[in-house]
Amino acid sequence: MSFLVFVVNFTPNRMQEDRKTPEMRAQMTDIERLRHSTAHVLATAILKIWPEAQFAAGPPVDNGFYYDVDLPHRISPEDFEKIEAEMKKEIKENHPFERMEVSRDEALDLGKKGRLAALSDREQPSKFKLEIIENIPPGETISLYRNGDFIDLCAGPHVMRTGNIGAFKLTTVASAYYKGDEKNPQLQRVYGTAFKTKKELDDYFGMLEEAKKRDHRKLGKELEIFVLDDDVGPGLPMWLPRGAAIIEELEKLAKETEFAAGYVRVRTPHIARESLYKKSGHLPYYADSMFPPMELKYDPAEEHQAAGLEATIGKKMEQIKAFENIFTGLGMEEAAKDHRESLQRLEENKRELATLNSKRNEILSRSRYYLKAMNCPHHHKLFAAVPRSYRDLPLRFAEYGTCYRYEQSGELFGLMRVRSMQMNDAHLYMTPEQFETEFNAVNEMYLKYFKLFGIGKYLMRFSTHDPTKLGQKFVDESELWKQTEEMTRNVLKSSGINYVEVPNEAAFYGPKIDVQAWSVIGREFSIATNQVDFAQPRRFDLRYKDRDNVDKIPLCIHRAPLGTHERFIGFLIEHYAGNFPLWLSPEQVRILTIGDEPQLLDYSRAILDELRSHQVRAEIDASTDKINGKIQRAEQMKVHTMFVIGKRDMEANAVSVRVHGKGNLGAKSSDEVIVDILSSIKERRA
RNA sequence: GCCGACGUAGCUCAGCUGGUAGAGCAGCUGAUUCGUAAUCAGCAGGUCACGGGUUCGAAUCCCGUCGUCGGCUCCA
Numbered sequence: 001m002s003f004l005v006f007v008v009n010f011t012p013n014r015m016q017e018d019r020k021t022p023e024m025r026a027q028m029t030d031i032e033r034l035r036h037s038t039a040h041v042l043a044t045a046i047l048k049i050w051p052e053a054q055f056a057a058g059p060p061v062d063n064g065f066y067y068d069v070d071l072p073h074r075i076s077p078e079d080f081e082k083i084e085a086e087m088k089k090e091i092k093e094n095h096p097f098e099r100m101e102v103s104r105d106e107a108l109d110l111g112k113k114g115r116l117a118a119l120s121d122r123e124q125p126s127k128f129k130l131e132i133i134e135n136i137p138p139g140e141t142i143s144l145y146r147n148g149d150f151i152d153l154c155a156g157p158h159v160m161r162t163g164n165i166g167a168f169k170l171t172t173v174a175s176a177y178y179k180g181d182e183k184n185p186q187l188q189r190v191y192g193t194a195f196k197t198k199k200e201l202d203d204y205f206g207m208l209e210e211a212k213k214r215d216h217r218k219l220g221k222e223l224e225i226f227v228l229d230d231d232v233g234p235g236l237p238m239w240l241p242r243g244a245a246i247i248e249e250l251e252k253l254a255k256e257t258e259f260a261a262g263y264v265r266v267r268t269p270h271i272a273r274e275s276l277y278k279k280s281g282h283l284p285y286y287a288d289s290m291f292p293p294m295e296l297k298y299d300p301a302e303e304h305q306a307a308g309l310e311a312t313i314g315k316k317m318e319q320i321k322a323f324e325n326i327f328t329g330l331g332m333e334e335a336a337k338d339h340r341e342s343l344q345r346l347e348e349n350k351r352e353l354a355t356l357n358s359k360r361n362e363i364l365s366r367s368r369y370y371l372k373a374m375n376c377p378h379h380h381k382l383f384a385a386v387p388r389s390y391r392d393l394p395l396r397f398a399e400y401g402t403c404y405r406y407e408q409s410g411e412l413f414g415l416m417r418v419r420s421m422q423m424n425d426a427h428l429y430m431t432p433e434q435f436e437t438e439f440n441a442v443n444e445m446y447l448k449y450f451k452l453f454g455i456g457k458y459l460m461r462f463s464t465h466d467p468t469k470l471g472q473k474f475v476d477e478s479e480l481w482k483q484t485e486e487m488t489r490n491v492l493k494s495s496g497i498n499y500v501e502v503p504n505e506a507a508f509y510g511p512k513i514d515v516q517a518w519s520v521i522g523r524e525f526s527i528a529t530n531q532v533d534f535a536q537p538r539r540f541d542l543r544y545k546d547r548d549n550v551d552k553i554p555l556c557i558h559r560a561p562l563g564t565h566e567r568f569i570g571f572l573i574e575h576y577a578g579n580f581p582l583w584l585s586p587e588q589v590r591i592l593t594i595g596d597e598p599q600l601l602d603y604s605r606a607i608l609d610e611l612r613s614h615q616v617r618a619e620i621d622a623s624t625d626k627i628n629g630k631i632q633r634a635e636q637m638k639v640h641t642m643f644v645i646g647k648r649d650m651e652a653n654a655v656s657v658r659v660h661g662k663g664n665l666g667a668k669s670s671d672e673v674i675v676d677i678l679s680s681i682k683e684r685r686a
Numbered sequence: 687g688c689c690g691a692c693g694u695a696g697c698u699c700a701g702c703u704g705g706u707a708g709a710g711c712a713g714c715u716g717a718u719u720c721g722u723a724a725u726c727a728g729c730a731g732g733u734c735a736c737g738g739g740u741u742c743g744a745a746u747c748c749c750g751u752c753g754u755c756g757g758c759u760c761c762a
Contacts (some may be wrong), residue, residue: 288762
């Protein structure tokens, strides 16, 4: 497990993208400094091969560094050898990294001459570097770094000499939008990594190899947990029996936990009319993430009505046009005088038209159905279905809801990013006074789960809104945003939970907390979420009657401590490397018989039946393979416990126990072993 | 969605610069009766992702589509 450490970095990416002050840069660790210097050497090498290359940014990142370059030649991994050879030369020459401080004008002058991020003056200016200079605040020192002929605009810091770079390797080339904005052109991003010694570099790649063995896509296939089939569709995983078994266990866990915490379970359909998502406010903010709607045929009455409206609207449009033509011919002021009556009628028509249009839209909207991308609107309808009193609150609706999101094709990734998912969802409705207790209880639920699964490295991200994006990305309720964010921040502070605040990442309906964890592959994922919603209860006109006999709007929390089955199990596969604890193990016990004598088989089957009668997922391998072969196959499938049963065991009323990863534990009384197994499952032992 | 790479039997992979497919494992059949990580033999498995094109001839070269992967953007 120790090799997990290298991927863990508690700084969220988004914050790294912010401009670093010179003070922050000075805090660069030794390894970051080394990698940053290697990025300069990379640029030097690329320029030796392609002098026209234009460089943008070249920072150190979690496991290495990159440099963004604009170059007509498409750099491919086949070019790496050539580039690395140039880099080695540069390192061998052992140039010092010299820092030079220049005035803004000197910097601009060099940039215009194409001398920044270059080996010499060039015809084309260093366009990206010039832009960076523009963005350096007035008071700040502008510095250049030189190694050999290469001069770059750079705040540093660097290692002393290129020769200090002990070992490096280019890893991949990908594209990246300039400044991370989709609207900007794409640059080529060359990635590499560097270490002080060759051994550290080799160890790093060794660790990557180890990590690959845990990849949930690889293990998921080998262990027969899930499949993705092209005919079913991209991002639509199907669960094989072994995967479904894990799902069953997670649901059991969630249902027990939620029941004990006072939740009640509800069930809702997978689709809903467009009108529901108009009401919830999802359509303007979320439509891109939803599958396109299904259009149903109107029923004849509605169709007739719609056709009628269409005709009426057409007529009105013509009338208005005719009036407008007249008025523009005469000039409005005169028209108003002469045709006051007509003008009034025009206004009337306009109003009528608006009404008719909205009626027609409503009819159309009622014939359009969406696959649900979230469960909240359905749950809100359930809240509204029955008159609620303050005595009913908090009310906690839980459902393992099935949702469909139309994720962009490039986002799909094994089980971690899919288009169909089942969420450990619940919506909690409460009075403002109950908020703190409820919110805390949800956070505690996560922590309890994480302890159970042995998830030690995680980060709570508190996402808030960006006031400049009210009405676009976030509902336009400035005051309520402030209030709920303040409320949430206070709860977090007083509970003492560690968290980082991430601006501009809230849900459209309110601030949220995501719990981020790292897969062994080095990717970060939100696996759990806890979101405040002040917007939807208003939109759905949810109310409860308070003590003072006044209708009030409840506050809502959306929460999913176990996230979705897809992502959570993807995460668990990598977390456990497929070696699930007994309670989660898809196949908990496999009985391996030595030989196939009828008496022995009877004895073995009786034990199988006993296990199954206690809901233990048990199988028997009564094939004619040799015992070593049976063991090999069971071990490969990572079956948790094996009962090896031969004549000797049968005569002693025993089984020989073998546990995956632990080997042969010797013969034990079968009754005792079963009791042990049952208690391990019941207690969900690690 | 964007840029790039890749796509050969259920799985893991061979298949040179074009001459119309091969191994191991898994599967099936039979033999083997074996005490803690593979008993032996035989059989069967492929429209080389899909659709066009170049060519006497395409798994191999070109174009397009789909999918997967590495990133970017986005997210549970």
